[in-house]
Amino acid sequence: MRRLSRVPDxxxxxxxxxxxxxxxxxxxxxxxFFDSPYAQYREARENxxxxxxxxxxxxxxxxxxxxxxxxxxxxxxxDRNAEISQRSEEFIRELGDREPRGxxxxxxxxxxxxxxxxxxxxxxxxxxxxxxxxxxxQELVDEALDAxxxxxxxxxIADLAFxxxxxxxxxxxxxxxxxxxELRAWSHTLAGTLDPIVxxxxxxxxxxxxxxxxxxxxxxxxxxxxxxxxxxxSALLAAEDDGxxxxxxxxxEQVVLLYIAGHETTVNLIGNATFALLRNRSQxxxxxDDPDLGVNAVEELLRYDSPVQFSRRIxxxxxxxxxxxxxxxxxxLTCLGSANHDPARFGPDAEELRLDRESAPHHVSFGNxxxxxxxxxxxxxxxxxxxGTLVRRFPxxxxxxxxxxxxxxxxxxxxxxxxxxxx
Numbered sequence: 159m160r161r162l163s164r165v166p167d168x169x170x171x172x173x174x175x176x177x178x179x180x181x182x183x184x185x186x187x188x189x190x191f192f193d194s195p196y197a198q199y200r201e202a203r204e205n206x207x208x209x210x211x212x213x214x215x216x217x218x219x220x221x222x223x224x225x226x227x228x229x230x231x232x233x234x235x236x237d238r239n240a241e242i243s244q245r246s247e248e249f250i251r252e253l254g255d256r257e258p259r260g261x262x263x264x265x266x267x268x269x270x271x272x273x274x275x276x277x278x279x280x281x282x283x284x285x286x287x288x289x290x291x292x293x294x295x296q297e298l299v300d301e302a303l304d305a306x307x308x309x310x311x312x313x314x315i316a317d318l319a320f321x322x323x324x325x326x327x328x329x330x331x332x333x334x335x336x337x338x339x340e341l342r343a344w345s346h347t348l349a350g351t352l353d354p355i356v357x358x359x360x361x362x363x364x365x366x367x368x369x370x371x372x373x374x375x376x377x378x379x380x381x382x383x384x385x386x387x388x389x390x391x392s393a394l395l396a397a398e399d400d401g402x403x404x405x406x407x408x409x410x411e412q413v414v415l416l417y418i419a420g421h422e423t424t425v426n427l428i429g430n431a432t433f434a435l436l437r438n439r440s441q442x443x444x445x446x447d448d449p450d451l452g453v454n455a456v457e458e459l460l461r462y463d464s465p466v467q468f469s470r471r472i473x474x475x476x477x478x479x480x481x482x483x484x485x486x487x488x489x490x491l492t493c494l495g496s497a498n499h500d501p502a503r504f505g506p507d508a509e510e511l512r513l514d515r516e517s518a519p520h521h522v523s524f525g526n527x528x529x530x531x532x533x534x535x536x537x538x539x540x541x542x543x544x545x546g547t548l549v550r551r552f553p554x555x556x557x558x559x560x561x562x563x564x565x566x567x568x569x570x571x572x573x574x575x576x577x578x579x580x581x
Contacts, residue, residue, distance in 0.1 A: 180206055180209050180210075182201050182206040183211050183217075184217055184493075185198070185212070186213075186355070192565075192566045192567075192571075195467070195495060195571070196495065196496075196509065199219060199493060200496075202496065203220055203499075203500060207220045207480050208481075208482040208484070210488075214243045214245060215243075215490065216490045218479055218491070219493045220500055221497040221500035221502060222502070224492040224493065224496075224497040225526050227492050228469060228471070228492055228527045229526055230471070231528060232474060232475070233471040233477075233490070234473075235265065235266055235267065235268060235470065235471060236267065236268050237266070239472045239474055240472045240487055241487040245355065248356060248358055249356075251358070252361040253361075256365075259372060259411070259414075260411060262405075262407050262408045262410075262412075263411040263412060264279065264415070264529075265415055269528070272528065272529075273528070276528075278397040279394065279416075279532065281393070283390065283416075283533070285535055287330075288535040288536050289539075291326065291330065291536070294329070295326060295540055295543050295544075298325055298326065299318070299544050299547045299548075300547065302322060303318070303547060303548065303552075305317070306580065309580075310579065311577065311579055311580060312578055313575055313577050313578075314578055315425065315429050315575050316575065318544060319424075319425045319544070322540060323420065323421035323424035323425060327417060327420030328417075330390045330536075331391045332387055332389025332390060332392060333391070334381070340370070341371070341374070341417075344368075345371070345417065345418045345421070345422060347363050348367050348371065348414075348418060349422045349570050350567065351364045352568075352569040352570060353567060354489075354491065354569075371414055371417075372414065375410050375414055375417075376410060378391070378413075379406075379409060379413070382395060383395060391413060416532075416533070419531075419532075420536070423537060424540050425465075426571060426573075427459070427460065427537060427540075427541045428545060429573040429576050430459070430463040430464075430465060430571070430572060431456075431460075431541065432545065433557075434462055434511055435545070436555070436556065436578070441511050441512070441513050442553065443553065444514075445513055446550060449546060452542045452545075453542060454515070454518055454519070455513040455542075455545070455546075456542045456545065457538075458512065458515050458518040459513075459545070460524075460541070461504070461515070461518050462498070462511045463495075463571070464494050464495050464521070464571070465571065465572060466524075466569060466571075467493065467495040468491045468493055468495075469491070470492075472487065472490065473485065473486055473488045474486065492522075494521075494522045494523055494525070495571070497521075497522050498522060503520065504517050504518075552581070554580075554581040555579060555580050556579050557578060557579075558578050558579045562575065
């Protein structure tokens with residue numbers, strides 16, 4: 159079993175750090191990577207499960223190593239603790255004297271600040287709140303499918319996967335109607351900066367999107383302060399713990415994060431899962447014939463093609479992972495997609511889709527440890543109702559193209575379009 163352990167100061171360690179000239183290193187420039195990265199994941203997992211890539215970050219591929227890294231609370235998620243990389247130099251060059259946004263979002267904060275803010279946010283994002291959304295989610299799914307039933311075709315992304323979670327998170331937060339196209343564009347642009355390779359043009363576009371999104375959220379917050387309602391944003395404004403409340407900057411950053419994460423990842427879940435079912439028709443038919451399979455089916459689909467492929471950590475001191483030393487201040491990407499396909503955890507058929515897989519709920523698609531996805535319950539609910547209804551109503555649907563359009567994203571893997579014939 160591979161291990162994660164600290165390297166004591168002064169200790170002689172004979173293990174070598176990974177070489178950049180590694181024939182098994184992950185290379186997203188290889189043809190076909192964004193269509194399906196899993197063959198490369200398998201190659202790395204079997205031959206070089208911990209290594210540094212040619213484009214900078216260290217990568218961890220095995221399930222046990224991924225979980226241990228994600229659970230290690232001595233590691234950081236604050237980019238200021240990482241060494242300067244080519245990616246960070248690009249951001250510094252483009253940002254200039256401008257203060258970067260996002261540092262007050264819980265995704266980018268370490269304890270104790272992370273602990274304090276997550277506790278406040280959780281008070282307004284409880285399982286009970288999610289359970290109360292089930293009827294509304296089902297109504298939105300039915301409306302979306304009713305609208306396309308007589309046309310005989312649909313684009314799963316444009317007609318269902320995007321509008322459903324976008325509407326749900328907008329209504330949950332209590333965002334005003336309108337500006338859908340603009341908000342979607344800003345969100346999609348900002349999400350692209352999560353990738354480890356980002357060019358100057360994408361950074362400039364993200365800066366503009368951040369300005370527009372932040373300004374919009376601040377206007378909505380001011381409006382909500384004047385007119386509080388029974389929604390998540392009002393609850394965040396009222397959230398308090400021993401006299402502690404969110405500062406204006408903290409509030410803005412949590413709303414932006416919840417807004418983006420609240421629909422970007424679920425779009426990918428519904429799209430990736432539908433594509434997987436259409437490529438594995440026996441499993442689609444199995445769910446159709448056994449609707450009670452829904453809860454575990456969503457877990458398996460999350461495992462099989464995760465909407466989030468990587469989660470980052472930063473080494474605050476030299477660490478050892480899988481017998482490889484990773485230097486202090488290194489940027490470490492845990493490959494969730496690879497961990498979810500590790501046969502050591504999910505069995506020799508880990509590369510296959512099997513909706514009744516008992517071990518499916520042990521996937522790491524929502525991360526692990528203290529940064530486990532806050533919206534996991536909502537994503538599961540939306541995925542179960544959207545996919546279950548789609549399978550029940552259109553069991554004979556087929557792909558309308560042999561080459562669906564993937565979004566070319568490294569971290570948030572998903573489809574830009576998925577046309578199907580409903581028959």
